[in-house]
Amino acid sequence: MKIIKLITIFSFLILIIFLPATKSLSIPFNRYLIEGKIFGIPDNTPVYLIKKNDTIATSITKNSKFKFEHTENSNGNYVFIKIDTSKIKLKENTPTWMILILDSARISISGNLNEWPNNSILGSNATNAYHKLVNEINQMRSYYDSIVISRKVAPDTVDLLRSDYKSKLIAILKKYPTDLATPLIASNMKMSLELDGLNEIYESFPDKIKDSYGGHLVKKDINSLKSVNYIKKEKRLPPFYFTNDSGIKVSIQELVKTNKLTLIDFWASWCSPCRKHFPQLKEVYEKFKKDGFNLVSISIDDDQSKWINAMKKDNNPWIQGIEGEQKISSDLFGITGIPAYFLVNSTGDIVAAYAPFDFSPYGPLIKPDSLYQTISSLLK
Numbered sequence: 001m002k003i004i005k006l007i008t009i010f011s012f013l014i015l016i017i018f019l020p021a022t023k024s025l026s027i028p029f030n031r032y033l034i035e036g037k038i039f040g041i042p043d044n045t046p047v048y049l050i051k052k053n054d055t056i057a058t059s060i061t062k063n064s065k066f067k068f069e070h071t072e073n074s075n076g077n078y079v080f081i082k083i084d085t086s087k088i089k090l091k092e093n094t095p096t097w098m099i100l101i102l103d104s105a106r107i108s109i110s111g112n113l114n115e116w117p118n119n120s121i122l123g124s125n126a127t128n129a130y131h132k133l134v135n136e137i138n139q140m141r142s143y144y145d146s147i148v149i150s151r152k153v154a155p156d157t158v159d160l161l162r163s164d165y166k167s168k169l170i171a172i173l174k175k176y177p178t179d180l181a182t183p184l185i186a187s188n189m190k191m192s193l194e195l196d197g198l199n200e201i202y203e204s205f206p207d208k209i210k211d212s213y214g215g216h217l218v219k220k221d222i223n224s225l226k227s228v229n230y231i232k233k234e235k236r237l238p239p240f241y242f243t244n245d246s247g248i249k250v251s252i253q254e255l256v257k258t259n260k261l262t263l264i265d266f267w268a269s270w271c272s273p274c275r276k277h278f279p280q281l282k283e284v285y286e287k288f289k290k291d292g293f294n295l296v297s298i299s300i301d302d303d304q305s306k307w308i309n310a311m312k313k314d315n316n317p318w319i320q321g322i323e324g325e326q327k328i329s330s331d332l333f334g335i336t337g338i339p340a341y342f343l344v345n346s347t348g349d350i351v352a353a354y355a356p357f358d359f360s361p362y363g364p365l366i367k368p369d370s371l372y373q374t375i376s377s378l379l380k
Contacts, residue, residue, distance in 0.1 A: 033106050034068040034081070040113030046084040050097070051077075053270075053302065074102030076126070076180040076212035081109070083116065090116060101126035103180050130181035133172070137185070140168050162192075170197045177204040183214030187221050191336060195225040220331070228334035232362050237264075237348040240328050242298050242321035245311060250321060252296075256344050260292030261351065261378060263371070266329045266340040268300045269310035274339040277368040278314055284371050285318050291379045296321060300329045300338065341366055343374070351378065 036047070038061075047066040049057040056079075059066040068081075082097040083090075090096065091114065098117035100107055103126040111119035121127050144165050169192065176182045186193060186201050193201065202210070202218045209215050231238055237256065241249045256262045265281065267274035285295045295318040301307040307322050329335040333342075337356030343366055344350055352366035352374060366374055 030074075031069065031071045031105065032074060032102055034070075034100065034109070035107070036066045036081070036109040037064050038066075038109070038111060038113050038116065038119065039064050041083070042088060045088060048080075048082045048084065050080040050082055072102070074213070076184070076214050077102050078184065078213075088113070100124075101130065101180055101184070126180045129176060129179035130185075133176055133179070133181055133185060136172050137169065140172065141165075166192060166194065166197055169193060170200060173201050174204045177201075178206060178209060180209065180212055180214060183209060183212065183218045187214060187217040190218075190221045190225065191334075195222065195229055198222055198225065224331050224334050227332045231333065231350070235350045235363055237342065237344050237350060238332050240326065240332060241324070242296075242328065243324050245308075245320045249324075250319075253348060255294075255296065255319070256348055257346055259294040260346055261288075261375065262294045262296065262344050262346075263375075264342040264344065265295065265297040266300060266333075266335060266338050267297055268338060269303075269306040270301075271338050275310070275314060277339060278316060280368045280371065281318075282316060284375055287372070288375050288379060293375055293379065295319065298323060298328065300327070339368075341368075341371075 034049070041061050041064055043062050045061040047059045047061060048055045049059070049068045049070065057068050057070060059068055078099050078101045080097045080099055085096050095117050098109075098119070100121075101124070103124065107124070108122040109119050110122070144161065147161070169189065173182055173186055173193075182201075183205065186198060190198050198218060199222055202215070202222060205215055205218075210219070227238060237252060240252050242252065244250050252264070263281075263284075265274075269275075281295060285293070297316065297318065297320055299307040299311075299320075299322040301310075301322060304322060311320050323329065326332075329338070329340065333340070333355065335355050340355045341353060342350055342362070343352045350363045352364040353362035354366050355362065
């Protein structure tokens with residue numbers, strides 16, 4: 001168990017990405033062109049342009065080629081290019097996608113299908129910087145992974161090891177303050193950098209990088225971590241509103257006042273572990289609702305229609321809601337994985353919580369498997 005915990009500390013997801021960009025040609029800066037020529041890819045293979053979790057365009061290959069034209073003021077934003085593998089086979093454990101940092105108006109991807117996603121991308125300074133930075137971080141991380149795997153870490157040195165890893169990570173990122181890739185990676189690793197480290201890196205950026213897409217992400221992460229630190233210190237629910245399934249804004253503070261205990265459940269329609277636990281939550285809700293227990297599920301779905309469809313299918317009898325423009329889960333609580341649970345009393349004190357990948361808990365740990373016993377003991 002200790003080994004698993006330590007591996008989690010250092011085994012962060014660093015996306016091995018190829019990110020294209022060249023000098024702007026005849027295309028305006030707010031419109032970009034992505035052209036691909038991948039030998040060996042069959043005709044009529046769908047290739048997808050993905051932003052966040054949404055497919056925003058599809059190109060069908062012909063003569064090994066695909067192309068995307070899209071309008072967006074990129075400023076260092078990124079997209080995914082994903083090959084449909086329903087009818088073709090890549091090497092085992094080969095990612096079906098690559099990531100492109102949009103730092104120019106024209107992007108060219110070339111090579112063979114058996115090289116995917118390590119194909120050549122022309123003219124992208126962001127790509128070169130990204131790979132250099134990723135490789136440097138991975139080399140440093142491999143040292144800590146080797147210590148963990150060798151089982152030479154005493155329990156009382158875990159915090160020292162984590163602190164040392166954090167210091168080296170900060171030092172690496174600060175070496176590249178003018179690269180568009182740096183804030184993107186810093187944002188991705190915010191939980192290991194923590195508030196002080198993330199702020200130190202942000203302050204090393206020149207104004208141009210602070211004003212980039214990644215720079216804005218890091219600034220948002222800093223504000224989120226400030227909120228997280230406050231919540232963990234005070235052990236109190238912050239004020240926020242969510243929209244219920246009738247389209248009405250609901251104050252969480254007013255809602256929790258009406259019951260002895262309220263469980264706030266963050267979930268999403270696409271999260272199978274979240275929905276897998278609904279029968280357990282239903283059992284607890286039906287058993288203890290008459291004793292002053294309430295439950296509210298808040299979806300983090302971006303697509304409201306998917307939330308509505310999942311909600312109808314699951315047919316849970318408690319209060320249902322969804323995040324609005326304010327991303328409660330990430331902006332206030334810094335949640336990086338779901339399902340996440342917060343059990344609060346009528347005055348908003350956090351009694352217990354569960355947030356995946358969080359090394360500094362909000363309070364006593366609570367999980368679906370132990371929820372029944374926990375609620376039962378607290379309502380005695």
